[in-house]
Amino acid sequence: MEKVIIIGTGPAGLTAALYAARAGLAPLVVEGMQPGGQLTTTTEVENYPGFPEGIDGTALMLLFRRQAERFGARFESSPVKACRFREPPLQLELDSGERLETQTVIVATGASAIYLGLPSEGRLIGHGVSACATCDGAFYRGVPVAVVGGGDTAMEEALFLTRFASRVTVIHRRDRFRASRIMAERVLQHPAIDVRWDSVVTDVMDPEKGEVTGVKLRHVKTGAEDLLPVTGLFVAIGHRPNTEPFQGQLDMDSRGYVRSRNTRTDVAGVFVAGDVQDAVYRQAVTAAGTGCMAAIEATRYLETAG
Ligand code: NDP
Numbered sequence: 001m002e003k004v005i006i007i008g009t010g011p012a013g014l015t016a017a018l019y020a021a022r023a024g025l026a027p028l029v030v031e032g033m034q035p036g037g038q039l040t041t042t043t044e045v046e047n048y049p050g051f052p053e054g055i056d057g058t059a060l061m062l063l064f065r066r067q068a069e070r071f072g073a074r075f076e077s078s079p080v081k082a083c084r085f086r087e088p089p090l091q092l093e094l095d096s097g098e099r100l101e102t103q104t105v106i107v108a109t110g111a112s113a114i115y116l117g118l119p120s121e122g123r124l125i126g127h128g129v130s131a132c133a134t135c136d137g138a139f140y141r142g143v144p145v146a147v148v149g150g151g152d153t154a155m156e157e158a159l160f161l162t163r164f165a166s167r168v169t170v171i172h173r174r175d176r177f178r179a180s181r182i183m184a185e186r187v188l189q190h191p192a193i194d195v196r197w198d199s200v201v202t203d204v205m206d207p208e209k210g211e212v213t214g215v216k217l218r219h220v221k222t223g224a225e226d227l228l229p230v231t232g233l234f235v236a237i238g239h240r241p242n243t244e245p246f247q248g249q250l251d252m253d254s255r256g257y258v259r260s261r262n263t264r265t266d267v268a269g270v271f272v273a274g275d276v277q278d279a280v281y282r283q284a285v286t287a288a289g290t291g292c293m294a295a296i297e298a299t300r301y302l303e304t305a306g
Contacts, residue, residue: 001101002028004298005092006073007080008108010037011284012274014064015291016106016298021071023299028102029068030094032079032242036061037110038275039284041132048284057134060284080109085249085267103305104269104298107246107258108291111239111275111282116148120204121235128212129204129233133157140165140232146215148201149236150174155183157236162192169228171196173220196228204233241276255279263294269305271297 004020004027006013013029020027039045039057046054069075078096085091089101113131115121121129130136133147137160145165147158150172161168170187175197177184187193196217203216205227214229243256251259251266257279258265258272265272271294274287 001089001103003102003302004028004104004106004295005030005090005100005102006106006108007092008032008037008110008274008276009035009065009075010039010061010108010110010274010287011064012110012276012287012291012294013037013106013108014061014068015288016108016273016295017068017073017291018064018071019292019295020106020298021068021073023295024072025299025302026072026074027106027295028100029073029075030080030092030100031075031077032109034110035077036065038239041134045284064288080245082245083249085246085270088269090267090269104271104301106263106291106294106298107250107265107270107272107276108274108287108294109242109245109276110287111241113235114238114240115235116201116237118201118204120207121201121233123207124204124210124212124233127210128231129235131235133160133234136232136234137161137164142166143231144169144229145232145234146171146201146228146230147234147236148172149238150177150179151236151238152179152183153238154236155179155187157234158187158193159183159190161232161234162190165192165232168193169196169230170194171199171201171215171217171228173200174198201233239275239282241279243276263290263297269298269301271301 006029009031044054078094082093092100144167146169205214258277263271273290273294
């Protein structure tokens with residue numbers, strides 16, 4: 001029987017691991033499909049306190065991990081397939097088939113990118129359609145690409161892609177960005193970036209060829225349609241919480257975010273941290289903060305549970 005199992009290795013999971021390890025609980029950290037979480041798909045992290053010059057996202061997560069390991073956190077790599085929280089002991093089943101029992105769980109499984117949902121887009125994911133410029137941007141050297149979305153992620157993706165692409169077009173469904181002013185200004189002032197306002201992607205060409213040759217756009221106000229020739233399409237329209245294995249076991253809102261109070265879920269001994277419970281702030285530093293809170297709550301719970 002484990003004392004603490006932490007699910008997820010983003011800022012929330014690894015901070016929870018650091019605090020639980022320093023409390024002498026030798027936590028077991030279960031790593032899923034994306035070790036290090038979403039920060040490993042970003043480039044430069046400029047807003048994590050303590051790094052005035054910025055730091056690469058993957059490098060930052062490796063530092064988090066080393067710090068947790070130094071105090072005795074253990075790691076196991078296999079996504080969680082299912083769980084049974086509604087009667088003690090708390091149980092987890094991993095993709096590997098392994099079954100784990102534990103006194104407490106900290107769910108820090110984060111969130112994943114949302115795609116547009118077009119059939120042609122689905123067929124071309126990994127063949128010109130991507131949700132991660134950091135991962136795939138370098139494949140688009142000297143060719144035009146498009147980014148869909150108007151939030152900070154879309155701005156970051158567009159700016160990053162200017163390193164490689166000949167031209168970057170941001171496609172946004174409204175006439176103003178949702179992104180923070182500083183990011184939006186950088187995009188608007190960049191000589192290699194164009195913006196298509198009030199426009200939506202209606203189709204991605206060309207699934208038959210197995211590669212992206214362009215996107216069909218519709219202007220939402222005039223209804224005018226045209227074809228934008230691009231070789232890559234980066235979708236940056238938001239995220240959904242990774243709560244699939246916990247359906248029916250934890251109280252969630254209509255979008256699937258886990259409901260909690262000071263990181264405590266509706267199940268005794270199960271705590272939650274990071275983007276999986278946060279549709280509002282979604283920052284590395286807030287994820288780390290809630291990871292710390294969840295570990296402190298789990299430690300207190302174990303003390304009172306004997
Ligand atoms: P957001 O939810 O902030 O933005 C999503 C964008 O996608 C919006 O502009 C939205 O349009 C658009 N969109 C949503 N659905 C569709 C659709 N079906 N078709 C077309 N467009 C669509 O998500 P982000 O991932 O950009 O950011 C999430 C959070 O992370 C935010 O709080 C953000 O500030 C933060 N963040 C911060 C960064 C930083 O500070 N360095 C970097 C990246 C993210 P509309 O505006 O019309 O709703």
